[in-house]
Amino acid sequence: xxxxxxxxxxxxxxPIEVRFRGGGFAPRSRRWVGVAVFVVLIALIQWGxxxxxxxxxxxxxxxxxxxTFGQLWESGLLFKHLQPSLTRLVxxxxxxxxxxxxxxxLIGLFSYVRAGLVPLVAAIFPIPKIALLPLFVIWFGIDEGxxxxxxxxxxxxxxxxxxxxxxxxxxxxxxxMGQSFGLSWSSIVRKIVLPxxxxxxxxxxxxSLAIAIILLVAAEMLGAEYGIGAYILExxxxxxxxxxxAGVVILSLLGVLVSAIIGLIERRxxxxxx
Amino acid sequence: xxxxxDAISHHYGATEVLRNISLDIPAGxxxxxxxxxxxxxxxxxxxxxxxxxxxxxxxxxxGTPPEGSLNPLTFVFQDFALLPWRTVKGNISLVLxxxxxxxxxxxxxxxxxxxxxxxxxxxxxxxxxxxxGMKQRVAIARALAVNPAVMLMDEPLSALDAQTRELLLDDxxxxxxxxxxxxxxxxxxxxxAVRLGHTxxxxxxxxxxxxxxxxxxxxxxxxxxxxxxxxQKHDLLWELMREEARAADxxxxxx
Numbered sequence: 289x290x291x292x293x294x295x296x297x298x299x300x301x302x303p304i305e306v307r308f309r310g311g312g313f314a315p316r317s318r319r320w321v322g323v324a325v326f327v328v329l330i331a332l333i334q335w336g337x338x339x340x341x342x343x344x345x346x347x348x349x350x351x352x353x354x355x356t357f358g359q360l361w362e363s364g365l366l367f368k369h370l371q372p373s374l375t376r377l378v379x380x381x382x383x384x385x386x387x388x389x390x391x392x393x394l395i396g397l398f399s400y401v402r403a404g405l406v407p408l409v410a411a412i413f414p415i416p417k418i419a420l421l422p423l424f425v426i427w428f429g430i431d432e433g434x435x436x437x438x439x440x441x442x443x444x445x446x447x448x449x450x451x452x453x454x455x456x457x458x459x460x461x462x463x464x465m466g467q468s469f470g471l472s473w474s475s476i477v478r479k480i481v482l483p484x485x486x487x488x489x490x491x492x493x494x495x496s497l498a499i500a501i502i503l504l505v506a507a508e509m510l511g512a513e514y515g516i517g518a519y520i521l522e523x524x525x526x527x528x529x530x531x532x533x534a535g536v537v538i539l540s541l542l543g544v545l546v547s548a549i550i551g552l553i554e555r556r557x558x559x560x561x562x
Numbered sequence: 563x564x565x566x567x568d569a570i571s572h573h574y575g576a577t578e579v580l581r582n583i584s585l586d587i588p589a590g591x592x593x594x595x596x597x598x599x600x601x602x603x604x605x606x607x608x609x610x611x612x613x614x615x616x617x618x619x620x621x622x623x624x625g626t627p628p629e630g631s632l633n634p635l636t637f638v639f640q641d642f643a644l645l646p647w648r649t650v651k652g653n654i655s656l657v658l659x660x661x662x663x664x665x666x667x668x669x670x671x672x673x674x675x676x677x678x679x680x681x682x683x684x685x686x687x688x689x690x691x692x693x694x695g696m697k698q699r700v701a702i703a704r705a706l707a708v709n710p711a712v713m714l715m716d717e718p719l720s721a722l723d724a725q726t727r728e729l730l731l732d733d734x735x736x737x738x739x740x741x742x743x744x745x746x747x748x749x750x751x752x753x754x755a756v757r758l759g760h761t762x763x764x765x766x767x768x769x770x771x772x773x774x775x776x777x778x779x780x781x782x783x784x785x786x787x788x789x790x791x792x793x794q795k796h797d798l799l800w801e802l803m804r805e806e807a808r809a810a811d812x813x814x815x816x817x
Contacts, residue, residue: 461639461641461643462643462645464613464639464643465637465639465643467613468611468613468633468635468636468637468714469633469636469637469656469657469660469704469708470632470633470660471656471657471660472660475659475660479645479656479659480645483645483647484647486647558647559688560646560647560648560688560689560690561646561690
C-alpha cells in the first residue's frame with residue numbers, strides 16, 4: 289500500500305478515471321427496431337426496382353406486390369385461399385403438437401419408452417417430410433387427409449424432442465420435495481413435472497409451428513385447388529413474381545402471428561419466471 | 563413418535579459413506595447432525611425420510627404418529643423447493659390437496675401456518691418476489707401445514723446470509739417454544755447446532771460414524787449467542803471436528 293502511494297507521488301500523474309468495461313449481454317426490448325429494419329429493406333428494394341438498379345426479373349416492385357395483394361383481397365380470393373390453408377394448418381399442427389407433447393412426456397417419464405422411442409424419433413426427424421407426400425397420399429387419400437398427415441408428422445418430431453428435453457430439465461429437487469410430502473405419482477406429474485416443463489414445451493412449439501407453416505406449401509403441392517401453398521406454387525410455375533411474393537408475405541405474416549400468439553401464451557402462463 | 567436408526571451402513575459405488583450408525587431420536591427434541599463436508603449427514607437424513615434406502619440397517623418408527631399428522635416425516639430443504647409457479651398459498655395447498663383437504667378446511671390450515679410464520683400478508687405473492695429468508699419461512703409453513711411428527715431439516719439456513727440466518731434461528735426457537743416439535747437438523751454450522759440442539763451428534767468424516775453425542779441441558783429459549791455454556795459446547799465440538807474438517811477439505815473427490 290505504502291509503495292503504491294509512493295509510486296503515485298513520484299509519477300505525479302493526474303488521476304485517471306476507471307475505464308467502464310461492464311454492461312451489455314442483457315437483451316432489452318427495442319420494439320420499433322424490428323419494424324424499422326423491414327421499412328428500410330422494403331424502401332431499398334422499391335428504390336432499386338424504380339431506378340432499374342434491380343431488374344424486374346430479380347425482384348418484383350413492392351408496390352406491385354401490394355397491388356396484387358389488394359386485388360386478392362377485393363376479389364375475395366384471399367379468404368378462399370386462406371380458409372382451407374388455415375384449416376389444414378390448425379388441424380395438422382394440433383394433431384402433431386398434441387401427440388408430440390404426449391409422447392415427449394412419456395419419454396421423459398418412462399425409461400423403457402425412452403429407450404424404445406428416442407432412436408426412432410432420431411431416425412424420423414431428418415427425413416424430409418415432403419419426400420413422403422406420395423406415400424401419405426396413398427395412405428390417407430389425395431384429399432385433406434394426406435395434408436393433415438404431412439403437417440402433423442412434420443410438427444410431431446420437433447415437439448417430441450423439445451418436450452422430453454423440457455421434462456428432463458424439470459428441477460429434480462422439486463420432484464424430490466413432492467415425494468417427501470407423499471404426493472401421488474399423478475399429482476407429481478400434473479402439478480410439478482408438467483408446469484415445470486411448460487417453458488421448454490412452449491419454446492419447442494415456436495419451432496414446430498414454424499415448421500408446420502413451411503410444410504403447408506409442401507402439403508398443397510398435390511391435390512389442392514385453393515390454399516396459400518397452392519397459390520404460391522402456381523405463381524412460381526408461371527414465374528409470376530408479384531403473386532409469388534404476395535403469397536410469401538402471407539406466410540410470413542402467418543409466422544409472425546403464430547409467434548405473437550405463443551408470446552401471449554408465455555406471458556400468461558409463465559409470469560412466474562424470473 | 564420416536565425414530566430409531568438401527569446399524570445403518572451405505573456405499574455409493576465403491577465409496578463407503580456411512581458405517582454402522584445407530585441412534586435414537588426422542589419425540590419432542592431437536593437432534594442436530596454435524597460433521598465435516600461429505601460425511602454423509604444429508605444422506606442419513608434422506609434415509610430417515612424414506613427418500614433413499616440404506617444398503618444395510620433399518621430406520622424404525624417407534625409408536626404411532628400423532629392424530630391428524632398428514633405426513634409424519636416432513637422435510638425442509640436447503641434450497642427451499644418451492645414451486646415457482648404457485649403463490650405462497652398455492653405452495654402450501656399443494657401438500658394438502660392430495661389429502662383431499664380443500665376449500666374452507668385448507669384455508670383454515672393455511673391461515674394458521676402463515677400466521678405462525680408471520681407470512682399472513684404475503685399469501686398471494688409468488689416465490690420470485692420473496693427474499694431467501696421469506697422463501698424458507700414459506701417452506702417451514704408448508705412443513706407445519708401437514709402437522710409432521712418429525713421435521714427433517716437439511717441445512718435449512720445454509721443458503722441464507724448471516725443476518726437472515728440469525729432472524730430465522732430466532733423464529734425456529736420461538737416456533738419450538740410455543741409448540742415443541744421433533745426435528746433432525748443437519749447443519750455444518752456449529753453455532754446453529756448449539757442454539758437449537760438438545761443433542762448434537764458429531765459424525766466423523768467419510769465413512770461417517772458417530773464420533774460423539776453431546777447434549778446441552780440449557781433450555782433452548784434461554785440460549786443466547788455468547789452464553790458461556792453454549793460457547794463451551796461450541797468450542798468442544800470444534801475441537802472434535804477441526805482435524806477432520808481439515809482432512810475432509812484436503813481430500814480429493816473420486817471420479
